[in-house]
Amino acid sequence: MYDQNRILVDSVKRLIRRGATSHLKKIVNKTHGADLSVVFRSLSLSHQKLVFGMMDDVEQKGVLFNELDEDSFVEFVEDLDLDLLVKVLENMSADDVAGLVDRLPEEKASAVLEKMQREGSEEVEDLLTYEDDTAGRIMVPDFVAVHQDVTAREAVASLQKEYIDVEMPFYLYAVDETNRLVGVSSLRQLVVVPPDKPLRSFMTTDVFSVSTDMDQEEVAKIVARYDILAVPVVDENNRLVGIITVDDVIDIFRREATEDILKMAGVGEEFVETKSVVKSTRIRLPWLFASCLGGIFAFYIIGHFEQSLSQLTYLAAFIPVIMGMGGNIGTQSSTIVVRGLATGRISSRDLWSVVFKELAVGFILGLVYGALIGSVAQMRFSLWALAAAVGLAVVSSMSIAALVGSLVPMVLSRIEVDPAVASGPFVTTAIDVISVFFYFKIATTMLGI
Amino acid sequence: MYDQNRILVDSVKRLIRRGATSHLKKIVNKTHGADLSVVFRSLSLSHQKLVFGMMDDVEQKGVLFNELDEDSFVEFVEDLDLDLLVKVLENMSADDVAGLVDRLPEEKASAVLEKMQREGSEEVEDLLTYEDDTAGRIMVPDFVAVHQDVTAREAVASLQKEYIDVEMPFYLYAVDETNRLVGVSSLRQLVVVPPDKPLRSFMTTDVFSVSTDMDQEEVAKIVARYDILAVPVVDENNRLVGIITVDDVIDIFRREATEDILKMAGVGEEFVETKSVVKSTRIRLPWLFASCLGGIFAFYIIGHFEQSLSQLTYLAAFIPVIMGMGGNIGTQSSTIVVRGLATGRISSRDLWSVVFKELAVGFILGLVYGALIGSVAQMRFSLWALAAAVGLAVVSSMSIAALVGSLVPMVLSRIEVDPAVASGPFVTTAIDVISVFFYFKIATTMLGI
Numbered sequence: 001m002y003d004q005n006r007i008l009v010d011s012v013k014r015l016i017r018r019g020a021t022s023h024l025k026k027i028v029n030k031t032h033g034a035d036l037s038v039v040f041r042s043l044s045l046s047h048q049k050l051v052f053g054m055m056d057d058v059e060q061k062g063v064l065f066n067e068l069d070e071d072s073f074v075e076f077v078e079d080l081d082l083d084l085l086v087k088v089l090e091n092m093s094a095d096d097v098a099g100l101v102d103r104l105p106e107e108k109a110s111a112v113l114e115k116m117q118r119e120g121s122e123e124v125e126d127l128l129t130y131e132d133d134t135a136g137r138i139m140v141p142d143f144v145a146v147h148q149d150v151t152a153r154e155a156v157a158s159l160q161k162e163y164i165d166v167e168m169p170f171y172l173y174a175v176d177e178t179n180r181l182v183g184v185s186s187l188r189q190l191v192v193v194p195p196d197k198p199l200r201s202f203m204t205t206d207v208f209s210v211s212t213d214m215d216q217e218e219v220a221k222i223v224a225r226y227d228i229l230a231v232p233v234v235d236e237n238n239r240l241v242g243i244i245t246v247d248d249v250i251d252i253f254r255r256e257a258t259e260d261i262l263k264m265a266g267v268g269e270e271f272v273e274t275k276s277v278v279k280s281t282r283i284r285l286p287w288l289f290a291s292c293l294g295g296i297f298a299f300y301i302i303g304h305f306e307q308s309l310s311q312l313t314y315l316a317a318f319i320p321v322i323m324g325m326g327g328n329i330g331t332q333s334s335t336i337v338v339r340g341l342a343t344g345r346i347s348s349r350d351l352w353s354v355v356f357k358e359l360a361v362g363f364i365l366g367l368v369y370g371a372l373i374g375s376v377a378q379m380r381f382s383l384w385a386l387a388a389a390v391g392l393a394v395v396s397s398m399s400i401a402a403l404v405g406s407l408v409p410m411v412l413s414r415i416e417v418d419p420a421v422a423s424g425p426f427v428t429t430a431i432d433v434i435s436v437f438f439y440f441k442i443a444t445t446m447l448g449i
Numbered sequence: 450m451y452d453q454n455r456i457l458v459d460s461v462k463r464l465i466r467r468g469a470t471s472h473l474k475k476i477v478n479k480t481h482g483a484d485l486s487v488v489f490r491s492l493s494l495s496h497q498k499l500v501f502g503m504m505d506d507v508e509q510k511g512v513l514f515n516e517l518d519e520d521s522f523v524e525f526v527e528d529l530d531l532d533l534l535v536k537v538l539e540n541m542s543a544d545d546v547a548g549l550v551d552r553l554p555e556e557k558a559s560a561v562l563e564k565m566q567r568e569g570s571e572e573v574e575d576l577l578t579y580e581d582d583t584a585g586r587i588m589v590p591d592f593v594a595v596h597q598d599v600t601a602r603e604a605v606a607s608l609q610k611e612y613i614d615v616e617m618p619f620y621l622y623a624v625d626e627t628n629r630l631v632g633v634s635s636l637r638q639l640v641v642v643p644p645d646k647p648l649r650s651f652m653t654t655d656v657f658s659v660s661t662d663m664d665q666e667e668v669a670k671i672v673a674r675y676d677i678l679a680v681p682v683v684d685e686n687n688r689l690v691g692i693i694t695v696d697d698v699i700d701i702f703r704r705e706a707t708e709d710i711l712k713m714a715g716v717g718e719e720f721v722e723t724k725s726v727v728k729s730t731r732i733r734l735p736w737l738f739a740s741c742l743g744g745i746f747a748f749y750i751i752g753h754f755e756q757s758l759s760q761l762t763y764l765a766a767f768i769p770v771i772m773g774m775g776g777n778i779g780t781q782s783s784t785i786v787v788r789g790l791a792t793g794r795i796s797s798r799d800l801w802s803v804v805f806k807e808l809a810v811g812f813i814l815g816l817v818y819g820a821l822i823g824s825v826a827q828m829r830f831s832l833w834a835l836a837a838a839v840g841l842a843v844v845s846s847m848s849i850a851a852l853v854g855s856l857v858p859m860v861l862s863r864i865e866v867d868p869a870v871a872s873g874p875f876v877t878t879a880i881d882v883i884s885v886f887f888y889f890k891i892a893t894t895m896l897g898i
Contacts, residue, residue: 006798034674038793067674069794160640191609224699225483225516229678246695250673253699257706258788261713265784266777277809284781285814291777292818295770296825302766303829309765313758316765317751320772321744324881327776328715328740328874332733335714339707344487345518345720349455360726365734369741376745380752425777432773 005038012039016047025054033063040068040076048076062092065100071275074103086115095140095248098127135219136212138252139233139242146199148174148182153195155185170229173207173240174199181209181232181240209234212241219244220252221344259420260342264335266290266424287425294429298436305440308449314381315443318373318390319436325369326397326435327428333358333405334423341413342420348413355406362402366395389443396442397435404431454487461488465496474503482512489517489525497525511541514549520724523552535564544589544697547576584668585661587701588682588691595648597623597631602644604634619678622656622689623648630658630681630689658683661690668693669701670793708869709791713784715739715873736874743878747885754889757898763830764892767822767839768885774818775846775884776877782807782854783876787868790858797862804855811851815844838895845891846884853880 008031015024028036028051036055040048055061065073065088077085089097089112097116101109101124113121123141130136144163146155155172172190174183183203193202209232210219223231223246233242259269266287275283302309302319309315337354340346346354374391378384408427409419457480464473477485477500485504489497504510514522514537526534538546538561546565550558550573562570572590579585593612595604604621621639623632632652642651658681659668672680672695682691708718715736724732751758751768758764786803789795795803823840827833857876858868 006796032675034676224696224703226481227483227696229696246699247673247676247678250695250699250702253702253706254673254792257702257710258792261706261710261784261788264710265780267781267785277806277813280806281810281813284778284810285817287781288774288777288814288818291773292770292821295773296822298769298773299766299825302769303763306762306766310759310762313755313762313765314752316758316762316768317748317755319765319768320747320751320881320885321741323769323772324740324744324747324878325737328737328877329733331714332716332736335710336716336720339710340720343703343707343720347455357726357729361730361733364726364730365737368734369737372741373745376748428777429773432769436769 005035008035009039009042012051013042016043016050021054024051028054029056029060033060034067036060036064037067040064040072045075052076058088058091061088062096065089066092066096070103070270073100074105077104077108082111082115086112090117093140093142094123094127095138097124098137102128102132130212133216134212135210135214135216135233135244136242138216138219138248139212139244141242143173143230143232143240143243144171145173145175145179145240148176148200148203149198150174151195152190152193152197152199152202155190155199156195159187159190170245172199173232174203175240178237179240180238181207181234183207184232207232209238210244211236216252217256220249220256223249224253225344256342260338263418263420264338264423290425291429294433298433301433301437302440305444308440308444308447311449312386312443312447315440318377318393318439321373322390322393322397322435322439323432325366325373325394326401326431329362329365329398330401330405330427330431331423333362333402334409334427337406337409338419338423341409348410351410351414354410355403358402358406359399362399363395365402366398369398370394385446385448386443389446390439392446393435393439393442396438397431400434400438401431404434454484457484458488458491461500462491465492465499470503473500477503478505478509482509483516485509485513486516489513489521494524501525507537507540510537511545514538515541515545519552519719522549523554526553526557531560531564535561539566542589542591543572543576544587546573547586551577551581579661582665583661584659584663584665584682584693585691587665587668587697588661588693590691592622592679592681592689592692593620594622594624594628594689597625597647597649597652599623599648600644601639601642601646601648601651604639604648605644608636608639619694621648622681623652624689627686628688630656630683630687632656633681656681658687659693660685665701666705669698669705672698673702674793705791709787712867712869713787713873739874740878743882747882750882750886751889754893757889757893757896760898761835761892761896764889767826767842767888770822771839771842771846771884771888772881774815774822774843775850775880778811778814778847779850779854779876779880782811782851783858786855786858790862790868797859800859800863803859804852807851807855808848811848812844814851815847818847819843834895834897835892838892839888841895842884842888842891845887846880849883849887850880853883 011027012024015027036051039051043051052061068076089100101112104112113125116124127137127139144159146158159172170187172185172187173181174185176182183200183205184207185199185203189202208222208226208228210222212233212235219231223244230243230245232240233244235241263269268283268287270283337346337358341348370391373394374387377390378387405427409423412419460476461473464476485500488500492500501510517525538549550561553561562574565573576586576588593608595607608621619636621634621636622630623634625631632649632654633656634648634652638651657671657675657677659671661682661684668680672693679692679694681689682693684690707720711718711720717732717736719732786795786807790797819840822843823836826839827836830836854876861868
């Protein structure tokens with residue numbers, strides 16, 4: 001797929017260079033908006049505008065807007081004609097418009113909402129009243145709901161008339177007089193039952209639904225777990241206000257996975273690769289500060305043992321292997337716990353059993369590698385006390401690392417703080433400092449220096 | 450959601466303890482199979498069997514099987530009555546059965562296929578002929594396809610009769626005489642056009658399709674990118690053989706994200722938390738070996754500089770901060786590149802621009818932190834040459850780390866090796882070793898020792 005994109009990017013660039021307008025126009029209008037967003041990444045702003053001007057289909061423009069990186073979108077529409085922008089937005093679904101409008105500077109955002117057709121703009125403004133990353137914010141009002149007393153035949157008829165514009169009519173929701181969600185029927189059921197049967201007689205009353213303020217990640221988990229195509233969103237009175245469809249769930253999972261991965265590596269939440277060197281540097285700078293502080297701390301710890309170190313210089317030579325083993329097993333532990341929590345394989349309620357298991361694994365692996373590294377020390381220096389001290393330091397470093405690496409994210413998750421941040425430079429650095437301290441303490445005690 | 454699960458787990462356990470069979474049975478049959486799989490995780494094998502025996506609905510049993518962890522499923526069915534197992538499988542979709550049968554020991558797998566109803570078993574065996582993780586392996590034969598000359602009215606009629614069993618009839622595919630895919634129509638289009646129009650006159654001929662041997666991750670990207678609900682799978686002659694639906698795509702993304710994260714942390718590909726301590730230790734052991742070897746290598750490097758170290762003991766005190774800064778920025782770089790490649794934000798074709806940018810970021814951040822750490826050295830020892838050496842070592846360590854951390858995954862991706870493994874202990878360890886070497890080389894040169 002990416003090879004095809006590359007070919008597309010190359011031809012668009014070539015045609016722009018050659019000024020082959022009519023040929024370019026043909027290609028642009030044959031290409032899917034999502035693919036054009038990839039092309040846009042490699043074009044200058046003026047060339048982006050050239051290509052955009054050639055697009056005939058307003059819906060394709062909407063797809064393109066949706067797929068552009070956050071920064072690129074804001075930059076692109078900065079001096080775009082307001083009427084043109086509004087026309088594109090009016091042809092997009094309300095949840096997508098809300099997502100885009102939210103990125104704009106406040107003044108521009110309200111100008112856009114002002115200009116949008118009455119109805120469309122109200123929908124968008126409604127969505128914008130919900131908190132970021134909640135079900136209310138990402139739902140669409142695009143669903144099929146009829147009264148529970150309606151017959152199967154009448155329901156099918158209203159599907160074909162009233163609801164012809166609903167893009168993905170996966171389910172038919174049943175509501176009561178006050179618009180409260182009381183049941184659901186699949187379209188298949190609707191065709192199979194005798195046409196005169198009222199909906200209430202065959203609908204499923206046990207409906208999965210989510211509230212408007214539920215976190216989008218929770219919503220995504222429910223949709224994935226029960227393999228449903230859309231989940232209805234209800235307000236505090238159980239009134240049906242929107243649905244969230246499976247295609248949005250895919251985006252949520254991908255975004256959340258990326259966020260978690262970036263947080264674990266200590267590079268913020270947003271993807272920085274597409275940003276400039278300066279911006280990227282600025283985002284990554286603070287995360288490294290933890291590591292720097294920890295390193296300086298370790299420096300003072302070692303300084304504290306300088307006297308012993310001058311007696312046995314080669315003690316220093318084991319610092320990297322002890323830090324490395326601790327760091328790596330700590331990363332293993334925290335990654336397993338963070339991902340386990342994210343996918344639901346681990347529950348934060350099982351704190352002690354998870355942490356104890358990690359500690360056990362860390363201890364066993366510590367014994368294995370402690371013996372190995374201790375043997376290397378013995379081979380090199382033929383000094384049993386040193387070999388034993390190094391071995392013991394590896395055991396303690398790896399056990400502590402597994403303990404800290406699993407405990408910190410488990411505790412964070414318990415107190416409802418995102419555990420992904422724990423796996424970043426903070427835990428690694430803490431493990432480094434503790435490992436170095438234990439190593440020198442053990443070595444100086446055992447060697448009597 | 451997880452709190453609810455916890456309540457469920459607790460009540461099931463309590464009812465088992467009390468032997469409250471009829472109450473337990475009621476709860477079990479009211480609970481979704483996906484939720485029961487969570488309960489199963491906390492039950493002993495004999496209690497799992499007790500609960501399973503109470504389940505009335507064979508389809509619910511299928512959902513449960515699907516959601517069980519790989520090991521738990523194999524263990525659970527080990528001495529399960531073959532007839533019972535087959536009955537459950539016969540009520541599941543072919544792709545899910547293929548996934549489960551593939552986990553069974555060979556002998557059991559063939560016994561199951563033997564016993565399954567002729568037709569069902571053939572479908573499963575067909576899927577099993579495709580490679581793991583390809584489109585062919587995960588597709589379902591559950592689609593609606595009619596000849597392109599059929600009218601809209603006839604198409605609707607066959608949807609209601611012939612294809613009433615198709616679970617998710619998102620699209621209607623049009624084929625020619627030889628069953629080759631020639632077009633697609635949405636169900637909505639079908640109801641809007643005049644009923645006498647033949648399919649070929651209004652269908653979309655520009656169909657997204659994938660080949661049976663395409664990697665499932667690529668398939669998932671296509672479905673996500675174009676926001677489609679199902680993608681048709683064709684054989685080498687462009688004949689329609691199956692579809693892959695959006696709900697499978699969610700599973701693919703989640704699994705691939707987990708795999709990538711685990712690989713980056715050096716804990717294999719499979720989720721180990723639910724495995725026993727011994728198994729978990731065995732899986733994690735080899736990944737730490739790289740780190741151990743690297744550490745021993747660093748040990749010999751430092752040993753090589755022992756002479757200088759004995760003259761200036763405090764050189765050792767800077768080892769942790771230099772290794773830590775290099776390690777952390779290296780992790781940042783490789784994580785950004787690996788995730789960028791996975792999500793398509795970075796193309797492996799852009800090797801040099803990506804690597805150069807990372808190098809620039811590493812160099813700038815190196816200057817910042819080099820100055821900072823150098824100042825600390827100066828404050829502590831008032832020795833300009835040492836401060837300069839430490840600062841320079843930080844710059845070189847961070848620049849090299851950013852270079853190696855981005856270059857290795859980019860190159861691996863170019864030669865079509867999974868870049869996620871590069872971000873694990875291998876790159877970190879390489880960076881550690883190089884950093885330590887450069888540090889001592891720079892320090893001894895500048896200090897003239």
